[in-house]
Amino acid sequence: MRKHRKALATTGAVAIFVWFLGAHLLFVSEFRNPDLEIHLNYGSLLRSIWASSIFLNGEWVFCDFTWPGKAVGCFVVLFGVSIVVVPMMVFSGEFMKQLLGDFFEHNVEHLKAEEGDLWQLKMEPADDAPTWRKELFSLLYAHLQRLRKGLQQQTQYHRARVLREERPWKFQLFKHVSLVASLIFTVVTLMENSQYMNAEVGCRPRELNRNVVFYYVLSTKSPQECRRFLVWVDMIEARVDTLFLNFFILEFILRCIALGWRHLVSELGLAELFAIVGLIWSLPAQYREDALHNPKTWEKWRLRGILLGAVVPLRLARLVSVGSYFGVVRAVRKVIFIARWPLIKSFYFLVVVWYTHAMLLHFAEMDNPKLAIAGAQVQPAEDPEAIVKRIKPMQQSERFGDYLVAMQYSLLHLTGDYPIVKYTFAAKILLIVGLVVGTCAIVVWTAIFSSSMVNYLANEAVEDPLAKAVERRMLLAIEVVTRIQRSWRRRQAAKKQAIEQGSCRVETQTEGSRRPSRPGDVVTRRWWRDWRAFPWERFFQITLVVNLCVNMLCSLPEVVERPTKGTLTCDELFRQKMQAKFEAVCLIIFSAELVCALRAGKGSEGKRWYFYRTVDFICLLPGLATIVAVMAELYSGGEGPSCGKNAEVSDFLEALDMPLKAMKMIRVLRILFWRQWKDDVQVFIRGVTSTGPILAVPVFMSLQIWVVISSLFVFTENSWTSPSQAFFASVPSSMYWTSSFLIGEWTLADFSPGAGSRVCICTALFGTMGFAIPMGILMEGVKQSMVVDMMERLPLNELAEYEDTEAKKAKRPSQQSIKTEAMRHQADASSSSRMDRRMDRGIDRQQQLRRAAKLAAMTRLQVSKGKGDAHRPPKAGRA
Structure with missing residues (x-):
């Protein structure tokens, strides 16, 4: 506090001012609120200050405000909370910094898996052990063997290559069987413990009418049929539990043979043992009903009730035991x-x-x-x-x-x-x-x-997103430079051959001859390429916004009064008819936009184009369903004096109204595809997927x-x-x-x-x-994606400087890398593209990226200097 006393005093004063301001405004707006609870908490200024302190912490315990109070509440949410937490962030940040000290400077590099953490590998059979023991150990712990091999590598590149290697198919099969069996067993346990499996609750007449599965799918309408069905389902689940028990015991025995007594006292071994004990305890018929389906009986029996209540947690311990394939326990222990x-x-x-x-x-x-x-x-x-x-x-x-x-x-x-x-x-x-x-x-x-x-x-990540982005940028630069060099060499060879044959004629190609247009609809493609010019882009966007606003307003009961259940008046039908006409106009506009987008093709959108067009098509379906529903009502005796007389159609429309309104709001996804922030959305998606x-x-x-x-x-x-x-x-x-x-x-x-x-x-x-x-992790991934996007927007010369700075921080390359670099520079320029693919395997990644950045920068400098001589044919004396 002494170090940041000025910052704490300033931010604290501002926070107290915002706190008291919000309390005063809520007191003025709510001291006459007819709601008793609101009146008691805002009837005086001191009580308003107390209640406002809870709101500024993000807890809205009281929310039945008047319209002025709701406006003040919006102000508190938007501005007050973010201002009040500033002094707490200052204090927490400095306090955590004092607690950590130099932890992140000296110990962060140790926050990763090491060979000493893989205690299971200490029990690995020796070279002279029987073959069946080696195969058994590989069947259970091949992923740890591959991880140890990757940790023994010196560079991140070689480690990533080792970790991507395929594991034995026997291990893959056993792993997937174990994971699938554990997940299915967990789901079965949750289903057995649900209230619907309890005959006293699930077989009541009212519950049967409300349960769609029992009433419609299974045609179970009487309590007796429901009880017989539950008994049959429980018998099937008991047989499935028996199969799971056999597999879990087999896996437990195999792991005990591979690791010995150490597996019995480990966290994963105890979790497996608990799951087996809970599964055995729930198989007898005299315990199964109370242990899985009727928790209310646990309180009647002290010792027996506690044992019955522990069955479900013990069975669910199986989910913890399969964490060995993900390294959950190892990660928590290491951290x-x-x-x-x-x-x-x-x-x-x-x-x-x-x-x-x-x-x-x-x-x-x-x-x-x-x-x-x-x-x-x-x-x-x-x-x-x-x-x-x-x-x-x-x-x-x-x-x-x-x-x-x-x-x-x-x-x-x-x-x-x-x-x-x-x-x-x-x-x-x-x-x-x-x-x-x-x-x-x-x-x-x-x-x-x-x-x-x-x-x-x-x-533990195989690749760093920042390094991967720089590498992708540099590899693209290498590809571009290589293509330019090949094209220039081909043109030079053609010119040289023409000069040697005595003809100085050099054929020039226009842009149209180099890239012939496809026989498609050129007019549509050109229009779609230039459609962003006013007014087409704004027209489609305004139509979408207006459609969303109208649908939101129509869902408010203050704007459109909802009819009483079972009474569909002519005014309501007229409103639905006008809404259907509005949806028809919007549907025509959206359909025209979709047709033009389909005729124009993918363009620069790539594979994302398929997703965009699929969403556009799905967004057309709610409007089409609305038009069909209203027309069905109108053509079934819904106009004139017979308004609302068709009870079946009216009930169907009434039940369909709210789902259609909700489905129309999925059109808001199309806003994410707008040109203004399409790239930013891609940055966010790339950040989420990179994690x-x-x-x-x-x-x-x-x-x-x-x-x-x-x-x-x-x-x-x-x-x-x-x-x-x-x-x-x-x-x-x-x-x-x-x-x-x-x-x-x-x-x-x-x-x-x-x-x-x-x-x-x-x-x-x-x-x-x-x-x-x-x-x-998701927030950190999005943050790194934004940094990667900034790195990709840097010019090549600044990117080369960044790579030089990073290379100085890294270790110096080995002698083998230096020799390989020298051998590469001595190779012939005409075969450089082939040699790159062979020799880059031994070159350090930092050396490769730095060389690519410099090569790209030099190429761009040469191109900028020789722009005036690009189309000038060489002289005959230089041939």
Whole structure:
């Protein structure tokens, strides 16, 4: 704080000014709001300041504003949030810098896989071992053998070439069978644990009418038929589980033979063992129904209920065991070991802030008798069509009466989420202070691990995007220079031959003779090439924007009043008729644009042209469907005195209206194809796709975190009494709520005391930062793509200077590379293109790129000097 006290004071003053300004404006606009909750939170200026502090953190707990309040809210979202977070960013950045020290200068290069990390290879059979042991080890760990071979290479180029080599087909087959079996087993487990497999819930008459699969596809209309169908499905799933059990036991035995006792005590070996135990426990008929289909029975039996509840998490541990093919455990272990001291320091600071914050909240709220609901306002009713039940409010003294339970709610507030807002005045002051300090502590702890993981994955990448872009630019320059040289040599040879034959006539070719036009529609191609001239481009773009705006306005009930269900009036039919005419005009314009684009051809768009034209065609279908639907209504007795008399057609149109409106909005994708920002969109797409090779590990890790935490919530909330038990009736429903928890939105906050509270704390501390890594990688990929685009726009001479600078930073080339370079310069110029392909294999990549940049720059300089003599024939004396 002392180092950046001026910046913190300035940004803090501006943040406080914006905070108070937003609070004053919301107080003026909302103190007469008829909504009781809004009136209580904005009835005075102090309460408005408290509520505004939550809004400026990005949490919109209260949102039933008046129109002026909504305008102020938009102002706060657009400008207030970005201004208020500036002092926290300054403090967090400097604090993280002090914690890291010189970590990223000396330890980043170690954030990558090394031979010592591949502990499985220490158990590799020796050369004199039996052949079957070698083949067995290669069947299970050929990917690690190839990785070790790649790590032994000296250069990145040779390492990438080794890692791209094909692995044995036996390993590929076993790997794919293992992955597919594990994924199918996970899906089957989730399906077995869904509420529809529970006969008490899925076979109710109302549920059967709502379930499309049971009612229409399977023609299951009675509860008895539904129960028989579920019994038959469960029998099939039990047989499938038996097949999976045999394969998992076989794989476990093979890995134990290959690695010995080390596999039994490893993380992956324990995960495989847990999955096998859970699968065996769920096969007997007396346990299968309660363990997989009826979680409500777990609470009745203490020890037996806990064992039954653990079946689903144990079965889902199989998803963790297949992480050996992606290196998830190895990556996490390496990152934690290398960044251990920064992680320990940041976690210690977080624990100190968390402990102090929870203790003060405990003292401030231990005697608070106020009733408050944490998170979601309603819970699912027993009858889906009945009135929803409200959760019974809980006193604040019950939440903060115990210090250990108070730690859960304190951590949720420190992460920036406010599922509870009814506090005393002292607690509100404490929460505002904790909002600033706690957010910085959470950000630093999360950022250190996430940035270390991103650096590890970036070091593991086969190719650097920046180096790849420079290489692509240089190789294109080599290709262009080579073609120019070949063309110039051919012309020189033809001129020399003509001079030797005594004829000084040199045939000149025009642009049309060199590039004869195709026998296609030249007029259409020329028009489409010049269509961007006004008014054609603006005309098509304005038509698209107007169509989107009209469709958005027609979807608002304030603009177009929606008719009552089952009553289709003549006014509504007239509106639909006018809308159909408008869609017909737009459809004609869009069709004409598509036809012209098809006749004109691809041009410079390349393969993207097929995608653009496919989207254009799909965008025509909603308008065509709207016209057909309205015409069907009009021609079926919908005009005149019989308006709305055809009940079947009217119901069909009423059900089709909203889906058509939603489908029309896909036309907004065509805006991305406009010339003004088509290149920028390609930069973004290239940035997202470039992260594909390094997204496998974080995406699989996020999937593991999501599924495992969801199963743990189902286990804890159904094994013990919990106010949120209705929300965690199955793993699929738990995955919905857990997805919001992992992004920092705690829509539920009251869990079972003890186990549920601990799962909540672990999710907030560890699950959130692991789940955020893929998004950080995508952002970094887009950022690098923008840098690559800037590099590709540089002139060749500046690019050559950049390559020289990078070459000075790199190591000097080996003697073999220098000898190869000298041999290349001694070769004949006429055979340079052939020699390049042979000799470049031994030349270092930096040397090759630097030579290409200089060659391109020299060629451009020579061309600029000799522009006046380009078409001058040589003299006879020089022949």
